[in-house]
Amino acid sequence: MTKIKIMSVRDEDRQYIDKWATEHQVTVELTTEPLTEENIDTVAGFDGLSLSQQLPLTENMYSKLQQFGIKQIAQRSAGFDTYDLDLANKYQLIVSNVPSYSPSSIAEFAVTQAINMVRNFNDIQQKVIAHDFRWEPSILSQSIRDLKVAVIGTGRIGSVVARIFAEGYQSDVVAYDPFPNEHVAQFVDYKASLEEAVREADIVTLHVPATKYNHYLFDEHIFAQFKKGAIFVNCARGSLVNTKALLSALDKGLIKGAALDTYEFERGLFPSDQRNHALNDDLLQTLIDRQDIILTPHIAFYTEAAVENLIVDALNATLDVLNTGDTALRVN
């Protein structure tokens, strides 16, 4: 019987792994540990491998996987920047990802957080905790219907966000994407530049990939173009935003608030339990402490639908490589 090792397994993954293994008549051995130099020998004897790796593999690890006869690594995330694809090619390993596991989950979260910011949720919550139940101008809000939303990047996730705002809330939606989508253009007004898109928007929501071209796409220059009092939402990747420039824009009153689901230095922290450790990250502590920021730990995707799709698509990709020598989800 085919034997697959699946690593970095979380409690919520188990039921979907068991169901898939039964349906496909495959032995799947699971562990909560990520793949490391120390435990790599435990992979020997397996036919296939699925990881949810956050830290890079060393060349020795790629080499050992090849020695064990492993042909592929099925990563359970959309991002695969933890892998060195040149090394994967050198050691004849097919790396696959799960490019689209639930765009709606992330889109719904981005919309929710944008609305929480517009409706002053942080302030209202603090007042309620202090038993201050007054209505007063500091928490007076606006109807989302009356606002203009700029969606930056209208791919899988951004297009759903644009549709929710345009068709659900009846907001005026503009967008910027170097590759406009003709279906999205039916309910969104594409602008010619990022600057133009953010200039009149009350909400700016970011949905572009983290590439070397997009590093610090949102910097001091772009924040200076924002409409005064706008809300900024980043449910994409931390490296797209210069956090210090964002804080400076908030301090200068250029922006009213930000909802951040990602942070440029989150690796090793999101997700993890740091309650009994010193945080040693002043920038992150500042984001946590501020009333005008809602920070969440890269959790936009975290729904039952997404968890199931990540498991099923990764294990299917593993089996595809074992049965056919390739998978449609390969990234190298």
Ligand code: NAD
């Ligand atoms: P996608 O590839 O489907 O779409 C990205 C779009 O961005 C494309 O249309 C592309 O043309 C456009 N784009 C690229 N560079 C741009 C730029 N400089 N300006 C404007 N548009 C640009 O990607 P997706 O699946 O929609 O993912 C969007 C983001 O969401 C990614 O950063 C991804 O890593 C992130 N994500 C976050 C979570 C979470 O839980 N927070 C989960 C999954 C994905």
